[in-house]
Amino acid sequence: MKVLVVGGTGFIGTNLTRTLADRGHTVTVLARTAEAEAFEAPVQTVQGDVTDYESIESAFEGRDAVINLVALSPLFTPSGGDEMHNRIHLGGTENVVEAAEAHGVEKLVQMSALGADPEGPTAYLRAKGAAEQVVRDADLEWVLIRPSVIFGDGGEFVDFTKLLTTPYVTGLPGGGATRFQPLWVGDLVPMLADAIEDDAHNGNVYELGGPEKLTLAEVTKQVYQAEGTPVTIVPVPMALAKLGLGVGGRIPGFPMGLDQYRSLNFDNTVEENDVEAFGREPTELRSLADYLSEQTAEQPGDGPRSAWTARGTLLVFAFLALTSYLPNVVDIYSYWGIPRLLFIPSYLLMLVLYDSPWGLENVVYVLDPIVPGSGALLWEVGLVATYYLFAVVVTWLARRVRPGGRANT
Numbered sequence: 001m002k003v004l005v006v007g008g009t010g011f012i013g014t015n016l017t018r019t020l021a022d023r024g025h026t027v028t029v030l031a032r033t034a035e036a037e038a039f040e041a042p043v044q045t046v047q048g049d050v051t052d053y054e055s056i057e058s059a060f061e062g063r064d065a066v067i068n069l070v071a072l073s074p075l076f077t078p079s080g081g082d083e084m085h086n087r088i089h090l091g092g093t094e095n096v097v098e099a100a101e102a103h104g105v106e107k108l109v110q111m112s113a114l115g116a117d118p119e120g121p122t123a124y125l126r127a128k129g130a131a132e133q134v135v136r137d138a139d140l141e142w143v144l145i146r147p148s149v150i151f152g153d154g155g156e157f158v159d160f161t162k163l164l165t166t167p168y169v170t171g172l173p174g175g176g177a178t179r180f181q182p183l184w185v186g187d188l189v190p191m192l193a194d195a196i197e198d199d200a201h202n203g204n205v206y207e208l209g210g211p212e213k214l215t216l217a218e219v220t221k222q223v224y225q226a227e228g229t230p231v232t233i234v235p236v237p238m239a240l241a242k243l244g245l246g247v248g249g250r251i252p253g254f255p256m257g258l259d260q261y262r263s264l265n266f267d268n269t270v271e272e273n274d275v276e277a278f279g280r281e282p283t284e285l286r287s288l289a290d291y292l293s294e295q296t297a298e299q300p301g302d303g304p305r306s307a308w309t310a311r312g313t314l315l316v317f318a319f320l321a322l323t324s325y326l327p328n329v330v331d332i333y334s335y336w337g338i339p340r341l342l343f344i345p346s347y348l349l350m351l352v353l354y355d356s357p358w359g360l361e362n363v364v365y366v367l368d369p370i371v372p373g374s375g376a377l378l379w380e381v382g383l384v385a386t387y388y389l390f391a392v393v394v395t396w397l398a399r400r401v402r403p404g405g406r407a408n409t
C-alpha cells in the first residue's frame with residue numbers, strides 16, 4: 001500500500017514508519033520539519049503544515065491510506081494558548097480529511113485520545129472529540145484510535161513524570177491518585193499498522209491501554225525505583241494545585257494552566273481493552289516496570305550515576321538546611337569563624353532565591369491567610385523547600401555538565 005503518515009516525524013510516527021516500511025509498504029512522511037536524512041530509504045518525506053491546506057494537499061495524491069498523528073501535547077499549555085488545540089487537532093484534521101477526499105484516498109486512521117469529546121473538560125479533549133466527528137462524517141473508510149499514555153524511547157511520559165517530581169520526597173496533587181494505563185509504543189505500532197492494512201477494522205473506535213492501571217504515584221515510584229532512588233509522595237491538596245495552576249496559567253510563558261489541573265480529575269484508563277481486536281491479550285503487553293528496568297540495564301553505569309545524583313542532592317540539601325540553623329545554636333554574628341563561613345551559603349541563597357521577587361516566599365504570603373494556624377511554620381517550610389529545589393537543580397546540572405554525563409531523563 002502507499003501510506004501517508006501525517007505527523008510521522010514524532011514519537012509514534014517514527015516507530016510506525018519503520019514498521020510500515022518493514023512490512024513492505026511505500027511510506028511518505030509529512031510534517032513541518034520532515035527531513036529525508038532522518039529516515040532510511042525508501043521512506044520519503046514531504047514538508048507541510050496541516051493548518052495550511054495548500055501546503056499539504058498534493059502529498060495526498062496517489063495514496064491508498066493516510067494516518068493522522070499530528071499532535072500538540074496536552075501536558076503543557078501550547079504557545080499560542082489552548083486555542084491552538086482547535087487549530088491543530090480540529091482544523092488540521094479538517095484539512096487532512098478534505099485533501100484525502102479530494103485525492104480519493106480510501107482510508108484514514110485517526111489518532112485520537114481517551115476521553116475525546118466535543119463537550120470534554122479540556123481544550124485538548126474537546127478538539128480531539130470534534131476532530132473525531134469530522135472523521136466519522138468523511139467520505140472514506142476510517143478507524144479511530146484512542147490510546148492511554150504511550151511510553152517508549154523518545155516518548156515524553158517518563159520524562160514528564162521526572163520533570164514534575166523530585167527524588168526522595170515529592171509533592172503530587174491529590175497524592176497522585178489519577179490513574180493511567182501506559183501502553184508501550186512497541187505494542188501500539190503493530191496495531192496501528194494492522195488498522196491501516198486490514199479492512200475488518202474499518203468504522204471502529206478502539207480504546208487501547210497497557211497491561212496495568214497505575215496511579216501517578218505508582219508511576220513516579222516505578223520511575224525512581226528503576227534508578228535505585230526511593231521516593232516518598234507528599235499529597236498536595238487538589239485545591240492548592242488548582243490555585244497554583246490557575247494563578248500560574250495567567251502568567252505569560254508559564255507552561256501549565258487549569259487544563260492540566262482538570263486532566264488530573266479523571267482517569268486515563270479503558271473500560272474494555274480493545275487490544276484484543278488486534279489479537280493481543282492485555283496481560284501479554286509490556287509493562288512500564290519491565291521497560292524501565294531494561295532501560296537501566298541497557299545503560300550500565302547510569303544506575304549508580306543516578307544513585308550519586310540522589311546522594312548529591314541529599315548532601316547539598318542537608319548542608320544548606322542544617323547550616324541555616326547555625327545562628328540558633330552559635331553566636332555567629334559576634335566573631336568570625338568556621339560557623340559563620342558555613343552559614344554564608346544558606347544565608348545568601350535565602351536572600352537570592354527565597355526572600356526575593358521571584359522566591360517561594362511570595363507563595364507563602366499568598367498561602368498564609370488561607371492555611372489556618374500555619375504561623376511561622378509556613379515560612380520555615382518555604383525556606384526548606386527552596387533549599388531542596390536548589391539541591392535538586394545543582395546536582396542535576398552537575399551531572400549534565402560532567403564530561404560523558406547524561407541528564408537524568
Ligand SMILES: NC(=O)c1ccc[n+]([C@@H]2O[C@H](COP(=O)([O-])OP(=O)(O)OC[C@H]3O[C@@H](n4cnc5c(N)ncnc54)[C@H](OP(=O)(O)O)[C@@H]3O)[C@@H](O)[C@H]2O)c1
Pocket residue numbers: 006007008009010011012013030031032033034048049050051068069070071072073088092111112113114147148149150151155156157
Ligand atoms: N504520546 C502519547 O502518550 C499519546 C497518547 C494519546 C494519544 N496520542 C496521540 O498520538 C498522536 C501522535 O502522538 P506523538 O506522541 O507521536 O506526538 P509527537 O511526538 O508530538 O509528534 C507530533 C507530530 O506532529 C507533527 N506536527 C505538529 N504540528 C504540525 C502541523 N501543524 N503540521 C504538520 N505536522 C505537525 C510534528 O512534526 P513537526 O513539529 O515537525 O511538524 C510531529 O511529527 C497524536 O495524535 C497524539 O495526540 C499520543
